[in-house]
Amino acid sequence: MVPETDFLADSKVTPGKLEFLRDSVRFEVTGTIPIESAFSPKNPKISLLFKSSENSIFFDDLELTKNVGEYSYKESFVLAFEPWMEGAFLEAQFFYGKKAQAEPSQKKVLARGVITTPLLAKIGNVNPDEPIPQVGLFISTGVMDADLSRSKEFVIKFAAGSSTISKSASNQQAIADLKSFLTENSSVLSLKITGIQSPEAAEGKSSKLGMDRAEAVNQLLTQSNISVRDSVTEVKSRWNDWFDFRLLLRENEKLSTQKKDQYYAVLLNGSDYQTQAEALRKISGFNQVASDLFPSLRAAKIEVVAKPLPGLNQEQTALLQKALNEDDNNSELDMTDWAIAGEASPRLEDKEKIYSKMTELFRSVIPYNNLAVVKMRLAQRTLDQTTKANLWKEANKLLYQASKIATDPYVMHNQGQILVLQGKTWDAYKKLSDASVLTRNQDFLRYNESLRGALDIMRGDYKLATLRFDYPYSEPKDFFNKGLAYFLSKDYSNASLSFEESVMAGRNYGYGYYGLAMVAAESGQKEVALLQLDKAIHASELIYQKALVDPIFEEIRTSDEFFQIFRPSVKINEK
Incomplete structure (x- = not known):
């Protein structure tokens, strides 16, 4: 025995x-x-x-x-x-x-x-219960990437404790800059006005001041003849929240990295606002930091996402329709007019007709590339794998024709994007790398490098990935990928900030919350992890399923609190 x-x-x-x-x-x-x-x-x-x-x-x-x-x-x-x-x-x-x-x-x-945290990187894959990701880059006329949205922030400053807008030079310049931005980008996708408050006693003990500031700025826009649809306008306030302070702290060149880490250790510890405030005051030099940064928090931020609105006039539109309805390979419109018509058409089906006709009329990279992008986006709309594969095949043929006409970074990017969606990440990375070499256009690089950074994450080059995201972003997925790169590099301070930016850019985008839950779990903050995870799993079925098996949450998975946050979803599924 x-x-x-x-x-x-x-x-x-x-x-x-x-x-x-x-x-x-x-x-x-x-x-x-x-x-x-x-x-x-x-x-x-x-x-x-x-x-x-x-x-x-x-x-x-x-x-x-x-x-x-x-x-x-x-x-x-x-x-x-x-x-x-x-x-x-x-x-x-x-x-x-x-x-x-x-x-x-x-x-x-x-x-x-x-x-499998690296596989969370957003690369354009479609999930059934989530918004369809936009893939492919159109070549526009005159302005590269004119169909891509642009975001900009404008700040209106206030006196301590006041919601009255002063006619200071900086405020007047902010409104002038906003008008200029909207003149160049007249199609407004979203406009957020957020009133914020400094932690100073003079700023009050409720969020009323912040909301009053936001409302005052909203009225100022009306008085300044800045008209934006109510459906895309959001007026809100932030109070008892260190988010804006952390943004200023990150940009403060007076503080060393080590000193900033002292502040981040407090700001990211999951404690309530007042507890964090008391801990911050104990850090040596805090009074000077407060003196430098708090005045900038007596403000309201205007965040605008907009894009140019190209189009044809009535006479040109008639000529366009005539050419589309005839078999003749002649047109009274030049290629720029056709390209603008393609950009201005909101429906993919209309773009397809225009760019297809352009391939008959003009020997140019533009129609072949843009028609390929239409095929790529149509492929995103179907769950049938055979149809999807055929559309990718058609897109690749068009991109091959475009590459025979000229070497173009947009064509290479789109070829790389298709390879990514086909799971050929190493081949895709080479295409995207070659595309980055061909241009210094910042809008193009912002988009191309974000996809390249996502592939760096999947390839295990986490430090390199963090460098790819050194561009201004507005999409939640880009902030999330950036946070993922920092998280996998074990830079939890920057990871947390990027995940928060993802949440701020899209409250219904559950991945930002999931990222914050991962940071909290790795930092031993069980309650914070559960709080963020609760928000994440109700935003996406994919996140819900992943959270159930992700070893990152192994230490909290055995707790009653962990399964408690899943129970509402289970009941819904059982009905």
Whole structure:
């Protein structure tokens, strides 16, 4: 008889939580089996099983080395990652005796799930319960990327405790700059007015001052003949919130990185506003920082997202329709007119007709590239994989024709984007890298480098990825990818700030909340992690399913509070 010894007691896996890295899962299993004289197990064997509800891998028996008082084993593994592994568990199994055993004598789970955080990077994939991501870059006439939105922030400053707008030079200049921006970008997608308050006593003890400031700025826009649709205007306030202070702190060149980290340690610790305020006052030099930064918080911010609105006049529109309805390969409109018509058409079906006709009329990169983008975006709208693959194939043919006419960064970017969606990330990265070399256009690079940065995350180059996002963004996905790069680089301060910016840019975009939950979990802030996770899982079914198996939350998954936040969703699904 073999004594009741736990022969798997010191069997362990390194790293303790399995991780996805560069298309694979790498780990090492080590341990010992004690030799206890005559009571030692005969013919001991150690096997590994990697199993989920969908699939499994049975490994060969581990090689045992017999020592004086024990058998030891140490073996490394590299597995090509497959999606089923994300929710799988790695189990060590102990066998002994001369006869083959169907069931092991002992089992031990070494790891549950695989951390696949890099795969959260937003690269244009479509998920059924989420908004369709915009992919592909059109070539516009005159202004590159004219169909892409532009965002800008304007600040109106106030005296301490006041909601009356002074006619200061800076305020007048802010309104003048806003008018100029809207003249150049007349199609307003969103306008947010946020009244904010300094922590100073003179700023009051409620959010009323901040909202009064926001309302005053809204009235000022009307008085300044700045008219924006109510449906795209949002008037709100922020109070007892250190978000704006952190933005100013990050840009403050007077403070060293080490000093900033002292502030971030307080601002990101999950405590309530008042507790954080008291902790900040204890940091040496805080009075000077407050003197420098607090006046800038007596303000209201105007955040505008807008784009140019090109189009044809009535006579040109008639000529366009005539050309589209005839088989003749002549047109009274020049290529610029056609290109503008394509840009101005909101429906993909209309763009398709225009760009298709342009390929008959003009030998140019523009129609072939832009028609390819239409195909790419139509592919985004279908869940049928055969139809999607055919549309990508058509787009690639058009991009090949465009590349024969001229070498163009937009064409290369679009070829790279299709490769990304096809899962050919390494080939895609080469295309996107070549595209970045061809132009210094900042709007193009902002878009191209954000996708390239997402691929850096998936490729495991996290530090490099953080450098890719050194551009002004307005989309929640870009802030999220930026936060992901910092998180994987273990720079949790910048990760948290970027995830918060993602949340601010899109409150219904659950990934920003998920990022904040990951930061909190890694920092040991259980309550904060649960709070953010609760918001995240109700925004997306994909996030809901991922949170259930993500090893990042292993330490809080066994708590009643963790499952409590999932129960409302479970009840809805059961109905």
